[in-house]
Amino acid sequence: MKMYIRGTGNISPQKTFGDVPFLEEPVLYNGIRLTCIEPDYKDIIDPKMIRRMSRIIRMGVAAANACLQEAAIPVPDAIITGTAYGCLQDTDLFLTKMVEQKEELLTPTAFIQSTHNTIGAQIGLLLKSHNYNNAFVHRGFSFESALLDGIMLLMENDASNVLVGAIDEITDNSHAILKRFGLYRTAAVSNMDLYSTVSRGTIAGEGATFFLLAKEPSSHDYAQLNGLATFYKPKDHAETEQHIVNFLATHSVHISDIDLVIIGRNGNAKDDAVYDRLTQTIFNTSILANYKNLCGEYPTAAAFALWLAAGIIKNGIVPAVLNVSNTTGKTMKKILIHNHYQDTHHSLLLVSAC
């Protein structure tokens, strides 16, 4: 399988949007959640449209717009989005008004904009595109499902290029609720100390990340996407390892061929037990990079990892913030991403140089 990442657009808690150096100035946080750094939308979205868009919709539309501009594709053959939580701010607003106003006099905008396919729909409306438009809401597989749909459209010749994106936001209410489930830390932590203070819970994050995937190569592609696989609730570490071995074998790659493995370590002792084991077995000689201290944990965080992998290959450098040794003078040609969300949703992505 070969398809090409021609463009990306990424709004994240790091300086990743627009013409900025590739993670040269890491943003440090000391708290319990990481918040996206947003651009000035007035230059990107029609002001008449902005007033109805909540924060996550603006982030999604702006990231998609930047991605299409970079790829020089005005209207893609398909728009596919993945989100686990959807437009939480609007959902929050709508439900709060419903309770406060006893289910009467509800304004339509928050309700209309609260659906999970709003961002894909807004992108389609702005582009005046009647092409394929779909949204996937599968918890920790939302981005991977959107990506799989895009891959299938390209492989079956139903599209020559697809816009695939992942969007998730964290709000005060959702953070409070998820924190009660034990997902997040209760005490402030520096994101750069996340891995040296492993304990219960991780640091919450969010992001809007888009990719333009094309069937044919061009002179300005980031990288090739060679493989995607997901597996759900492995019963033990041996099963997780077996899935990784099978994935590499399917793509005729040996672990020693992989220049860098990007893993989803998040500072939560329970989640990181997966990597405590993998780093002793299949990844024991691999060069590893963590990324969730940069973007935080959220169900579609694998999109940030894919953006990172594509950027490393295109720029030919591993950013210093990843704190990866043994890469001096080494060209990163093949990168494996292993991500998991709460040890239930595991995904594997294989990215290589063009």
Add this chain to the structure above:
Amino acid sequence: MDKLMSDLKTQIIAQLNMQDVKPEDIGDDQPLFVDGLGLDSIDALELIVLLQQHYKIKLSNAEDGPKVFQSVRTIAEYITAHQNQAA
């Protein structure tokens, strides 16, 4: 009437989240839809809710909508007429 129109402009801006518009930017007789302020059908629903929330007035006939929501002045006239009726 002037006070009512001034209040309406502030309420419309808040209800429709028009962050870059100030009350003085909206003319009393300026068309609200399409070429004027550029409102659309979703905004019309928001204006109906606004009338109910702030003035306890229900637009009884949907066909009256285009006439009532033509401008800030026509909305104010509709409110005045219906508040007087209620009194």
